[in-house]
Amino acid sequence: MSKRTFSSEFRVQVAQRIECGESVSRLHHELDVKRSMLYRWRDAYRKEGAAGLTRTVGRPAGVPNPVTPQPGVSAEESLRQQIAALERKVGQQAVQLDFFKRAFKRVKESNQASLSAGATASTRRSGR
Numbered sequence: 733m734s735k736r737t738f739s740s741e742f743r744v745q746v747a748q749r750i751e752c753g754e755s756v757s758r759l760h761h762e763l764d765v766k767r768s769m770l771y772r773w774r775d776a777y778r779k780e781g782a783a784g785l786t787r788t789v790g791r792p793a794g795v796p797n798p799v800t801p802q803p804g805v806s807a808e809e810s811l812r813q814q815i816a817a818l819e820r821k822v823g824q825q826a827v828q829l830d831f832f833k834r835a836f837k838r839v840k841e842s843n844q845a846s847l848s849a850g851a852t853a854s855t856r857r858s859g860r
């Protein structure tokens with residue numbers, strides 16, 4: 733399958749159709765565009781409007797450019813700065829991981845308490 737390119741106008745129109753309530757599955761079949769791509773277009777449109785869909789080829793959004801040494805800063809110092817930034821990122825992720833571990837533990841304890849109280853194990857809501 734060859735790689736297809738879509739104009740920004742086309743992507744905006746499709747995103748607007750999704751926002752107006754059209755089914756992503758229906759558009760997938762009608763336009764022969766992957767669902768994941770349609771969801772990406774929708775999300776970009778929600779986040780940035782039409783400007784979010786006007787990107788051309790190049791580095792994906794959110795991926796930083798490679799670090800180039802600043803004038804007057806040695807390569808070694810530049811690498812130290814990169815290491816410090818990565819260590820900060822690892823620290824942030826460790827805090828998030830700890831938060832989610834505690835949250836899942838609470839959910840598990842809550843579910844176990846519910847089961848021991850005679851509740852059903854189903855996660856479905858009644859009326860479905």
